[in-house]
Amino acid sequence: MVPSDGMFAVIRATIRKIPRGKVATYGDVAYAAGFPGAARQVVWALHGSRGLPWQRVLGAGGKILLPGVKGAEQRLLLQGEGVAFIGLRVNMKLHRYAWPGLRKNKPKPQKKLKMSS
DNA sequence: TCCGTGACGCGAT
DNA sequence: CATCGCGCCACGG
Numbered sequence: 506m507v508p509s510d511g512m513f514a515v516i517r518a519t520i521r522k523i524p525r526g527k528v529a530t531y532g533d534v535a536y537a538a539g540f541p542g543a544a545r546q547v548v549w550a551l552h553g554s555r556g557l558p559w560q561r562v563l564g565a566g567g568k569i570l571l572p573g574v575k576g577a578e579q580r581l582l583l584q585g586e587g588v589a590f591i592g593l594r595v596n597m598k599l600h601r602y603a604w605p606g607l608r609k610n611k612p613k614p615q616k617k618l619k620m621s622s
Numbered sequence: 623t624c625c626g627t628g629a630c631g632c633g634a635t
Numbered sequence: 636c637a638t639c640g641c642g643c644c645a646c647g648g
Contacts, residue, residue: 512644512645513645530630530631531629531630531631532630532631532632535630535631535643536631540643540644541631541643542630542631542632542641542642542643543630543631543642543643543644544630544631544632544642544643545627545628545630545631545642545643545644545645546630546643546644546645547629547630548628548629548630549628549644549645549646551629552628552629559629562629563629564629564630564631565630565631565632569629570629570630571629572629575629576629579629
């Protein structure tokens with residue numbers, strides 16, 4: 506699957522890989538699909554989606570961004586898959602999908618340290 | 623063709 | 636925490 510197949514095709518394929526009981530953020534999907542920063546395109550891909558695990562895609566921090574009844578439905582679907590919530594957010598610590606072959610943590614910027622004397 | 627719109631993200635402040 | 640600015644790009648008017 507390469508970008509030349511079309512951005513949405515790649516994004517959809519990426520979303521399909523999220524297993525039951527796991528979730529991913531829009532940013533994660535975009536990054537994993539090879540389009541870092543293109544979170545909005547993920548939204549579009551979901552719009553034209555059919556047969557995708559759309560409920561497993563959340564906002565940054567595991568927050569459901571889909572408003573209204575759809576949002577409530579999303580939460581119920583996820584809970585039905587065993588996904589645990591902490592308040593309004595999904596417990597990402599437990600359910601964030603670890604994309605195979607992707608850097609989990611960003612490189613540490615080297616905190617400014619003060620030198621004595 | 624230009625322009626606003628999206629279930630947005632992220633680093634900096 | 637909250638806010639700002641910028642990046643992202645297909646689509647419809």
